[in-house]
Amino acid sequence: MTKTLAVLGSTGSIGVQALEVAELMGFEVQALTANSRTDIIEEQIRKFAPKIAAVADEKAAADLKIRVADTSTKILAGKQGVEECARCGADTVLNSIVGIAGLAPTLAAIDAGSNIALANKETLVAGGKIVLDAAEKKGISILPVDSEHSAIFQSLQGCQGKSQIKRLILTASGGPFFGKKKEELENVTIEQALNHPNWSMGAKITIDSATMMNKGLELIEAAWLFGMKAADIDILVHRQSIVHSLVEYVDNSVIAQLGVPDMRIPIQYALTYPDRFVSPVKQLDLAQAATLTFEKPDYETFACINLCRKAFEMGGLYPAAVNAANEKANELFRNGKIRFLDIPRAVEAAFDYTADVSDYTLEQVFETDSLIRSETERLFI
Ligand code: NAD
Ligand code: MG
Secondary structure, three states, X not given: OOOEEEEEOOOXXXXXXXXXXXXXXXXXXXXXXXXXXXXXXXXXXXXXXXXXXXXXXXXXHHHHHHHXXXXXXXXXXXXXXXXXXXXXXXXXXXXXXXXXXXXXXXXXXXXXXXXEEEOOHHHHHHHHHHHHHHHHHHOOOEEEOOHHHHHHHHHOOOOOOXXXXXXXXXXXXXXXXXXXXXXXXXXXXXXXXXXXXXXXXXXXXXXXXXXXXHHHHHHHHHHHHHOOOHHHEEEEEOOOOOEEEEEEEOOOXXXXXXXXXXXXXXXXHHHHOOOOOOXXXXXXXXXXXXXXXXXXXXXXXXXXXXXXHHHHHHOOOHHHHHHXXXXXXXXXXXXXXXXXXXXXXXXXXXHHHOOOOOOOOHHHHHXXXXXXXXXXXXXXX
């Protein structure tokens, strides 16, 4: 039987690659969503003929309705429209929306009983336990798309239980500013920060890679996904992005997943798990790669990593708060409003404005998100 799929954030870097995989695998695409790029989503609608599609921006949605009036795809608008697409009931909903905007759609898709292929790491960072509890209640799986988490998930196949795992090791490319000290980063430009050495990705995550906030977010994502303590997750800078992450077992055996840096591998695995299929991705040529290097991150210069570790250890709303501060500061930096090192400063400042609670509701997550965004703007503009 043909597998059905919905892609949320289909016009982005991951969304476009997910549709490439879907086409190759012959999946039936039931729903697509975007924020504003009507030209791209129009093309996708014509190619995949989904039952429904949504555009978060209301004006853009009206434009799309006119563009595809000759097709049978129903066009919805706004946040609600995106959530309705998430509820389409596809076998798998792949969420590649960027930022906390992905949280409510993830919960909607879980509620509708779809399995989740998750690229939108901010969903787990901010929503944490709420998302996992909802998934458990519905008996659905959350399969990682993020390359490091896919690597860990793949390295855990055959693991007989959590007591056998000693630690997880996330690899990091180190981003464009690897080897630089704090003083050298004070005046870096947006163009320099957007120049990632190994991966071509959306703008927000590319800046997150330059600050290494991305690795901090991934540490929290891994802690939730695999039920690990933050203390049992280590980070190694691996400049070549070939070893995508590793699992160390109690017998000191280390199992890793390797491959060329191409997101279509983890996307395909999340969509076809537990099966594997032929992929158009280039074969890994280790003889050509020749050298693989590993070293400890510079936690002093890239302060965001340990701020995320601390947020996860403090628990409650702190992960949502550091995520919100980063999303806002990242956006302000991309708009030329603040300097690069204001991003870690904003993430650090978020702790002072966060309510210290152990249990929290979804409403509190969204309240924290908007409070920290406005505090960040107030403090740094
Ligand atoms: P992107 O900016 O290229 O695409 C983001 C998508 O989300 C677009 O389709 C956009 O229309 C949509 N979107 C943005 N704001 C929205 C809103 N308010 N409401 C609804 N839709 C909205 O980003 P990306 O690089 O594809 O990353 C997407 C997610 O995947 C992020 O969470 C990122 O951290 C994660 N991720 C990306 C990569 C990568 O290689 N690009 C790797 C691992 C994880
Ligand atoms: Mg990653």
